Amino acid sequence: MRASHDDEAAPAPAAPAAWRRYLTLLVKLAFMAAALWLVARHLDLPALGRTLRQARPGWLALAAVLFTVSKLISSVRLNTFFRAVGIQLTERYNLRLYWLGMFYNLFLPGGIGGDGYKVYLLGKEFPGRRGLIFRALLLDRLSGMVALLVLLLALLAVVPAAELRAAGALALPTWWRAVPLALMPVGLAASYGLGRWGFGEFRSAFGRTSWEALGVQGAQVLCAWALLAALGAAGGPVLPYLLVFLASSIAAVLPLTVGGLGARELTFLYGAQLFALSGPVAVSVSVLFYVITALVSLVGALVRVGRG
Secondary structure: OHHHHHHHHOOOOHHHHHHHHHHHHHHHHHHHHHHHHHHHHHOOHHHHHHHHHOOOHHHHHHHHHHHHHHHHHHHHHHHHHHHHOOOOOOHHHHHHHHHHHHHHHHHOOOOOOHHHHHHHHHHHHOOOOHHHHHHHHHHHHHHHHHHHHHHHHHHHHHOOHHHHHHOOOOOOOHHHHHHHHHHHHHHHHHHHHHHHHHOHHHHHHHHHHHHHHHHHHHHHHHHHHHHHHHOOOOOOOHHHHHHHHHHHHHHHHOOOOOOOOOHHHHHHHHHHHHOOOOHHHHHHHHHHHHHHHHHHHHHHHHOOOOOO
16 A cells, blocks of 8 residues: 555656746746847837838748758758667658657747657657767757857858948957957867767767758858848848847757747847847848748648658
């Protein structure tokens, strides 16, 4: 009788964990609401509406295609990590699972989440490898962050001096561009060394996934450029917008809001002020990028994840 009583009492600690999930979600929603309120408070909303209404459909379609391409490459990159540790998935099955994860991450942020679902499902298919699956997902995200930083440094090294002067960087010495150029190989070497030290079992995948990560972020930068063209802003100072876009992508990755909404817009707003860019155009790029992300991720609701 006592053993039976202990078995019934065992699940009790699960309740606080559920409360922590709900509390985390509430904090994210509060941060997101505050960020969007700040954007609305400092932005000309009628001008934002006019900018969005004038977007050219053809360029929007191209932006959606480029974003989809970035996700296809990202799916292949994740499968490269899986295969490095003997988790053999067909590209088709992995893609279906990846797309369903995108849907969960964006539309079900308070629940299991896309990454959690992958760990759960693949953990059942590959018993004893749940830890490796989690580490593959973590390394996948870290490789994407490294690629973001590399592209950010590359753009910073080539942005015209006139556009930096608008950001108050007039006092920078002439040799300053050597700094981001030097940081690129140093950062790549450091990330490779940390990867070998902390994720040595994935060593065989490092070279290929590094190029795939750059392909993912490069396609998304082109997506942002297409959005600027849709808004009629591609003929102006494009590089500062793209710099702000990359910075906003880093902000969106941080677990501060639901699906990055709010964090990206706030970054675009203050980035536009820093580089003396059009606030409505900058925030419109952010809004349109989120809409494209949501529409593409919504396809995941139609995906079945059974084998075959």
